[in-house]
Amino acid sequence: MTYVRGNKVLDGPLTQHVTDPAFRFGVGFYETLLYNGRHLVNAAAHLSRISASMQTFTLPFEPVDLYAATEMLLDHLSLRNQMARINVFYTLEQPPRQKAQTKSSATDLLMVPTVTAAPYTPPPADKTFSLTYARAVISSALHAHKTTNHMLHYIERQHAQQQSFDDAILVAHDGTILETTTAALLFFDGLRFTNSHTTYRLASTAEALAANLLDITSAPSTPEYLSKKKHAYVLNSLMGMRPVGRIGDHTFTPDFDTCNEVTRHIQNAL
Structure with a gap:
């Protein structure tokens, strides 16, 4: 080491x-x-x-x-x-x-x-992510901080990958979708990009950069709302912005064009 x-x-x-x-x-x-x-x-x-x-x-x-x-x-x-x-x-x-x-x-x-x-090697350019829901529910404001005590994140990600998913989605006690264990989540319904506004959500540095190019607003994001979403995305500081193809049994159309543009911006920011 x-x-x-x-x-x-x-x-x-x-x-x-x-x-x-x-x-x-x-x-x-x-x-x-x-x-x-x-x-x-x-x-x-x-x-x-x-x-x-x-x-x-x-x-x-x-x-x-x-x-x-x-x-x-x-x-x-x-x-x-x-x-x-x-x-x-x-x-x-x-x-x-x-x-x-x-x-x-x-x-x-x-x-x-x-x-x-x-x-670091980024995911392939044609990669689409598959997500499932974490078993545990987030109910602590400590989740809004990136702590070294991320045992829950690790356990849920490992379990998701054992089920052939890429990552797990963390959900608040009220059913609000927060993020994955490694990335922020955005959705697009054909008109606007949305995230979830909640005190339990980590403020994403990658999403803040994406907001330089995209008009992002906060809106209800629960499993019940997914049927109204056309695209879904994961974002973090390493891979940039990547399309989500599936959350559980619900599928999305991959939006590679938006992802490629935003990824270039995130990965080259000073």
Whole structure:
């Protein structure tokens, strides 16, 4: 494993103390960014989102120079001139300088950044996504944050893939469709693009970029409304915008033209 911590490239396992909240309770936040072979994409929006989450919960954090960390990893891993997935993780733990101390308190804890990089290959251009509904219901406002405690997302995605779907759709307690475990969801009814407006939905950086090209409004999005939708789309920072061909037993007409245009915009944003 290769990562950047403390402005240094490190190889090997990442050590966490068993008393750290990050280890015991999964306390942390993360962001996934695209390096498009030329530059880091939309970094300011990702850093703003993760900073806002830490500030919401009054968690002190170390600053991170994400651009410098990315440059170090690209060189170390020979990833220049190709697409790569960049992750920044902020985890609540004892700062490295205090690890050797045997006694600490909650006031010693700090959100510590770790940056990783790996090669990324986007889905094929003709790929359409198939989705099913998650078994669990979302009922926590914590879902509006991208936390490192995404066990539910992982379990539901694995279950969906075991059933031959690409991903699972998370649904709020009132039946509102939120997003998939890895991407935002948009729908088009022939007149307008819509998303679901709810406090439980993660604010998507990819969708915010898509809104530069598309007129997106909020509207009721429940399984019962799907029959009124002509197209469906998944969006995230890596793959851009891709068509959904099926949700459960309901099928949609793939809209590749819109997806290709929006994907180019998302994957090249500064």
